[in-house]
Amino acid sequence: MIELITAPIDTDAVLRRVASPEAGAIVLFLGTTRRFSDGRETASLDYECFAEMARGKMAELEAEARRRWPLVGCAIVHRVGHLELGEASVAVAVSTPHRQSAFEAGQWLIDTLKEVVPIWKKENWTDGASGWVHPGLEVPQTKAI
Amino acid sequence: MIELITAPIDTDAVLRRVASPEAGAIVLFLGTTRRFSDGRETASLDYECFAEMARGKMAELEAEARRRWPLVGCAIVHRVGHLELGEASVAVAVSTPHRQSAFEAGQWLIDTLKEVVPIWKKENWTDGASGWVHPGLEVPQTKAI
Amino acid sequence: MKVNIRLFAVARELAGRDSIALDVSPGTTIGQLRARLAAEIPDLAPVLPHVLFAVGSEYARDDQPISDGSQIACIPPVSGG
């Protein structure tokens, strides 16, 4: 299951989606918006995406994970738009017969998602400034009005 | 949070328990009852525990995990009694500032729980027989009445 | 001295009871208790070489001496999770 949504992530629905009597293990990863990054305090975040390509890349990740591990269920849900502190921006859930492959697949999926899926986050700091996060790139910051 | 319960595990409550604006990552592991083990079909399971010691060992696991990784939240919930197929017998959830330590701590906790916590499961097979699972031990099976 | 030994899972079922109280001489070790249990409950004998024992809530080694009134548990290989 691949989803790109603006509503809060329904983790229960994600877990139900991968649960199966054929699976003995479920691993769920949630990425949540953290208050402090590099000593600076975040008030909220905005996520932007290139939707068609993001969905395509997420589907490729699921297909590749299914080639590498014996996944019973797999769900990748990314939220975009405005997120408050502490909310989940991404959920990755996998179910497998045995737990080792669930941990491996879950970690590979989130690691690879963060490298290849065209989604970007903008931090809105408590000091009123905001800036896009583009790893490896010095980004000019925008003062909030 | 350490819990030994007979009611179904409330995964939403477990996740709320570890969620925090100081954490950027949550990893939840669920162990679920699988239909087939070693080619034999399971109908249901019964879990028995030595409650006082199990709680003590689970608390030690949490304390040791907190020494090894920068955990913000940690929850270990084990269900005992009668479980139907597909239900979760154990939930382990951790939250950390960054995801690598959440995956490591989550996997270490469930791996170690399965080695040291005095809880036992009995498989009730669809052929009417049942037997305790004691790794490394040939266990006599009991025919169901 | 008196010790009480709780039995779990297959040990409980083989013994047909969930605990047993034994009189042992002072200085008896866990290892000696293991042998004594096999003599007291012959049905337990096949599994006793494979079980661990706990004193209170801590796993105990075979050379550990038992104190009077110890709460002891017979722990077959665990399978939780």
Place this chain on the structure above:
Amino acid sequence: MKVNIRLFAVARELAGRDSIALDVSPGTTIGQLRARLAAEIPDLAPVLPHVLFAVGSEYARDDQPISDGSQIACIPPVSGG
């Protein structure tokens, strides 16, 4: 030939627009488009060496030639998850 380039995140904000349509000669590569964009939108120049391009929904190398009507996207370093 006509190509349309979508801009995202900091590229969109620096350019003040979310896409740009350009006329390019047949055989133009992604690498040449990268240089052309810097000339068309000078505010984008500082980030262009660090972005990737996609044709349709696939990442493209700098030596890839562009076809007429290609849907191209300018992809700054991603930060989802």
